Amino acid sequence: MTRQPCDKLIALLRFDGSDRPRWYRDRQLQAYFTAAGYNLEEPEPTAVFLLQKLQSQPNHDDAQYWQRGLFCYLQETSWSVAMTLREKLGGMHQVSDCFQQACCLTNDPLKLLSKFKPGRGTRLSTYAYLRIYDGVYAALVGVRKSDWGLLKHSGLRSLSSALGNQGYTEDRVRQVCALVELWQELADQTTAPDQALLAQVAKTYRQCCPDLPAVTPSEVETLLRTAIAALRAYRQPQVVNPAEQRFWDTLEGGNTPWEATLKQEEQETLKRVFEMMKNAIAALDDTSRQVFCLYYCEQVSQQAIAQHLGFAKQYQVSRALERIRGHLVKALLAGLNQPTHPQRLKEATVAVNLWLKEGYKVLAGSCQRCDQVGMAEHCRYEGAS
Known part of the structure; x- marks a missing residue:
């Protein structure tokens, strides 16, 4: 299962339908690293160097190659996390589920590794393991609490961002955030609100927000569920993010064997x-x-x-x-x-x-x-x- 050190910056997983995937080389990435003179024999310091270049020059023409190199470097770590969590979660999620969530995190190494400090003596792979593990566990178990539990404990800033990402207008975002804030204050439990609570939220909303459109209790529930759906999408991104489509397209035309599997x-x-x-x-x-x-x-x-x-x-x-x-x-x-x-x-x-x-x-x-x-x-x- 373990690949050679020289492959760690240019190798990706290939699935064959079992829990024992194989590695294959990204030939385009290998050609780039070889021509640019990167040391593939020492993946750890080279990966740290790529991260530093990506942090300092995120818009550089070669940034896509640096990102792909880091993604390859973290493949083995992602797979280790997936295997560990599959056992920890008692078979509730397949290895592929856990690995897919790990890929959500590692396809944006700038965000995943933003607080990594090489001077502290921690290896990049060790730091990444902890970050990937926490992120995957949160996505599959921790963050995915009940809908109303998620809404109860979400901040208005993240909710505003989540609604904005879904394309809602500024006025709609203000309205939903106001309703959520009132519901958080009035709700004693993280369960679906009953009709009495919805009516109370609607009444308080009319008193506190006279400049916003009035809503009925049933509309309050609809808008609260809108907030939940936006938060789910915000906290659980797809593996193929449209903003990162060019990155995935370069991985063998966006149709890699492991992705298809x-x-x-x-x-x-x-x-x-x-x-x-x-x-x-x-x-x-x-x-x-x-x-x-x-x-x-x-x-x-x-x-x-x-x-x-x-x-x-x-x-x-x-x-x-x-x-x-x-x-x-x-x-x-x-x-x-x-x-x-x-x-x-x-x-x-x-x-x-x-x-x-x-x-x-x-x-x-x-x-x-x-x-x-x-x-x-x-x-x-x-x-x-």
Whole structure:
């Protein structure tokens, strides 16, 4: 698995569908380093030198090569982190999941290594290992707390940046930030707000922000969820960042073997989870299946579901959804042969929430997805949004 020292600045991982990838050389990068006279036999000092050049001249014509060299240098470190975390997380995430998150961090070495001080005696690879480990763990476990927990503990500055990155106007950003700040002050728990709390936020908002457009309680919830979605996107960047597209395109035309294998493994993992969830949904009682389908497939609001199915109060729908998610979490753990102690429940909850928000929508469009889980008859709800 360990490559030769002379390869550490020019080698990338190649996957073959197993947990034992192989190295291959970036010939273009090797030719550049050789022509420029860099010492490939001593990767550590050369990598430090590349980092210093990148920090001092980030817009230099050769900066893309320096960045690629650092990316190659950190490949082995990223893989070590991925292997360690796969074991630590008890199989909840594949090695490719962890490695993909590591690549999110290492494709921007300036940001990842901004505080590295070579004079302190720490090796660059050791410093990077700790930074990559913390970043990947936070992305897969720590940062991905519950939606409302994330919103409760997010600062307004990061929220403003997250909304700006999503293209929202300055007025909309001000409005959402004001609502979030009020909700943070009024909410006692990191759980979804009930109707009373939403009404209180809307009332206080009208009093405190008369210059901003008024909102109803249901609009408050929509805007709070908008903030959550923006924070998720802000804290969990894609491996291929459009701003870094040129960097990835130069890695063998943007279609490297390991990148293609990562996508394949992701699809296989998603398919496996889908099968587990399909069976779990089929085991729900009729009312729970209707609630699930209307909320997740038809995107019907909880209030509308309560009216349609005859619930006395909206919070009963919220509790039903919570029970359904708990059922899916236990089904996922059973499918993975994992114990149901608190840590495993927490990790499985993260996986199920991700599936409900992303995977379920990706694998099936509109109500065709319901046909796949035997619920099509429950989706014919007139007026569904």
